[in-house]
Amino acid sequence: xxxxxxxxxxxxxxxxxxxxxxxxxxxxxxxxxVDLPGLKKEEVKVEVEDGRVLQISGERSREQEQKDDRWHxxxxxxxxxxxxxxxxENANMDEIRAAxxxxxxxxxxxxxxxxxxxxxxxxxxx
Numbered sequence: 001x002x003x004x005x006x007x008x009x010x011x012x013x014x015x016x017x018x019x020x021x022x023x024x025x026x027x028x029x030x031x032x033x034v035d036l037p038g039l040k041k042e043e044v045k046v047e048v049e050d051g052r053v054l055q056i057s058g059e060r061s062r063e064q065e066q067k068d069d070r071w072h073x074x075x076x077x078x079x080x081x082x083x084x085x086x087x088x089e090n091a092n093m094d095e096i097r098a099a100x101x102x103x104x105x106x107x108x109x110x111x112x113x114x115x116x117x118x119x120x121x122x123x124x125x126x
Contacts, residue, residue: 019081021056030091030109032056034083037103038076046098046107049084052091054107057082090114 020035034056036044044058062078065071087093092110099106 019056019083021083021085023085027111029111030087032085032105032107032109034105034107035103036100036105039100039103041100041105044100044105046096046105048093048096051093052087054085054087054096054109055082056084056105056107 022033024031024033032054036058039058039060043060044056047055047057049055057080059080060076060078087109090111092112095110097108
């Protein structure tokens, strides 16, 4: 890539790649923790696509530059980000909850309650 948009595109790709997500499975749920420092909950979308794909997206805006500003270093990523995860069959898609606190988005996807197999006693004759 070359030209003036090369660095902007690279920063955008970096924003997508650098959105860190932890996914753990507990006996009751799948829990996702997403690091989104500096973002408000209104700037983040949590959606379910195709019935089983959890999609987390948003956009981190670039700080307004003043004409007198001289930047020495720009390391924080800006631009759009999106992460997608295919949820397993035991995910209860109707009960997903999301909360944002201190720059961490927590998404809880409860598991469908497994029906315990019924044990039926059979009388042994003879």
